[in-house]
Amino acid sequence: MKSVKISLNSIDKVKSFVNEIAKFDSDFDLVSGRYVIDAKSIMGIFSLDLSKPITLNIHAEDDAEILEVLKPYLA
16 A cells, blocks of 8 residues: 545546546545545545645556556645
8 A cells, every 4th residue: 555645626636537547447535634535536536625635545556657646736
């Protein structure tokens, strides 16, 4: 598992983020304080405080391609 900090500070960024990670079969969790939600859930993401960076946990063996796709969202 790899953890990175991401910033999703606009509605368009959230939509494009979910569309990008939905292409992967791996599991992704977003952690904000005591809340952990599925990163592929738009409704779940909007339930978080998006004004500050959020931790993304990537549950994948080979995360190089995933990290390349996530570059625009890294905090």
